[in-house]
Amino acid sequence: MDPLTPLDTLCRIILRGREYEAQTPSDYDGNETPDDVDDEDAGTLSVLDDTLNDSVEEELRAILDDLGEDQLAEVVAFCWVGQGTYEAADWDEAMEEASALSSGGSAAAIDELMDMPMLASVLEAGMAAFELSCDGIGDLS
Template sequence: MSGTPDDDEVDLGISLEAVAAIVDHARALQGKEESAPEQATEDDNSEAALLQEDPDDLTEASLRAFIAELNEDEQASLIALAWTGRGDYSPEEWDEARALAAERNEGRDAAEYLLAMDNLGDLLAEGVAAFGLSIEEVER
């Protein structure tokens, strides 16, 4: 027998592509929040200008809608990934984290909870990394 057994792979309960999209979106929103509007007028090509809200840009409302469209299991997995990235749970406690996330998310707005977290994109990326996976390797 060669290679790693397939049963060693963890089922995150959500696709890496979906997590990567949320990470990118959350990081883009965080960048917009950190840029000052007065900087944008200095140079139209500055980083601050490029991060300002544009109708075609990703918005918080579109991120909320994306998260709301996920099923309850995917939302619970997203919450558990953020907790894992924050260090609240280890990969060995994944089933427990997902179960608690599902319980706490029942009847609540997962997007509201997740978007209240500082550095959501980084937390999710760290959560994925805890399982030996990388968001950066996901095709976009």
């Protein structure tokens, strides 16, 4: 499979996704597990060293926003395959639903991705289902 989205772009999403996932709620004091933090505070994120880092989220959103409608749908579909919502054999169906989500504007698809637990991992797993990987690509090698 040749993805519509350049492999280096997919890998950059994975890299930034990992950085984004490494953030914890801002009132995390290190004495509790992240699961013990109130859900109402989950929208405010900071890096584990308590340094606020909005630039990671902004960069990830910018990368996603720069994608074409078909490319954004493809990223969503890869993630759905990676999390098991669809099988690799159901790629056309996953792309059709992802295209419907991203048509008419990217906000819904970007929000879907940003709210996805373990975005980097599920994207990587979805790509692996099609024998695509980031081995040898930039910082992910």
